[in-house]
Amino acid sequence: MAATRVVVDIPGERQYDVRIGEDILKDLGAKLAPVLEVQPPSRILVISDSNVAPLYLETCKQGLATLGCPVSDITVPAGEEAKCVEVIGEVWSAMAALGLARDSVVVALGGGVVGDLAGFAGATYMRGVRVVQVPTTLLSMVDSSVGGKTGINLDAGKNLVGTFLQPSYVCASTDVLATLDEREWACGCAEIAKSALIDSDDFFFWLVENAPLLAERQPDVVREAIARSVVFKAGVVAQDKTESRGVRECLNYGHTLGHAIETLAGYGTYSHGAAVAEGMRFAARLGQTLAGTPLELVEAQDALLDQLGLSVLDWKAPAEDILNAMKRDKKARQGAVRFVLPADVGAWELVSVDDDTILEHLRLYFGE
């Protein structure tokens, strides 16, 4: 079957393709040649992690060989902990030592961690070189490789330092998903569920119907879930590239509590998707009070997340600690935390919530 092509067309940016298909990594160089021909790269640097590199680095480098320029690689430790100040410093130093120049290209080969880290390295080194995303997790195919958010975590909170840099090209070669474990599969499903619920009845009820097949990794359903998610995200980002117009925040549904859980539990303790799923359960309940979220939606979302392998987390923390972590969320304004709440499927609101209401709902939710 031919690869699916989604064109990301953001005002003020060069258009780029997201290609989704089986076994397309080997053709990466051929597909990139026309994209990079305006300024042929003097060198390509593939950045990967210690789990992905042994599996797919060789195929990736072979795929890039047709471009005829030197291809170097560096490998960072696998896992969320690598999205940090220390590792980005090492990456910048390696880029300089390898002689990367403004006309070089960074290829991010890995999941969302490598995508965010390598994207940030590319966006900042010499004030910006071109970046190509080669996502290898379900999450990175459906979400993080598209839209240009890059960055690292601080001890104080998730993604607190970063930039926006749109990739030049995205290659989602779905065969690599075969080596992904159950935890990471469910993690990607969480972002698909987030997108479906925020997008429309059409996407949400398609997902409800196909959740068992997605959980079983049925290839046609997997490809359609990726394509639907990318089309949705590309449409949102096209309206609000830098999250400054009150539109892109919708992609943050579930993330206000989700990011607080990741920070407080320690990066890597829970997958990003598992924490976001918990955040979606909480936000829907908060929505019942503040946005008229119907009980049927709360229950339908719970059932969907259960089916996708995203069970309720065995985690709790004092409500005050969670609130303090949430206060560093990038959606906060004038010290108040703002939540994306689902008034209904396909109808979200960005609501500023006072501290007492948040504390009350956290205590209720976590049974304090």
Ligand SMILES: NC(=O)c1ccc[n+]([C@@H]2O[C@H](COP(=O)([O-])OP(=O)(O)OC[C@H]3O[C@@H](n4cnc5c(N)ncnc54)[C@H](O)[C@@H]3O)[C@@H](O)[C@H]2O)c1
């Ligand atoms: N920039 C964005 O728009 C955006 C969107 C969503 C999430 N994110 C970020 O993405 C990160 C989460 O990404 P993730 O869920 O992909 O995690 P990840 O990158 O840590 O990958 C998960 C695990 O799977 C391994 N792995 C990756 N590909 C594999 C493969 N094909 N086979 C076997 N193992 C493989 C990795 O080595 C890692 O151990 C978080 O830091 C989150 O904040 C960013």
Ligand SMILES: O=C(O)C(=O)C[C@@H](O)[C@H](O)[C@H](O)COP(=O)(O)O
């Ligand atoms: O692309 C976006 O915009 C998103 O919010 C997608 C999220 O899934 C992703 O986790 C993102 O990194 C969160 O962004 P942040 O600005 O809250 O750090």
Ligand SMILES: [Zn+2]
């Ligand atoms: Zn996310």
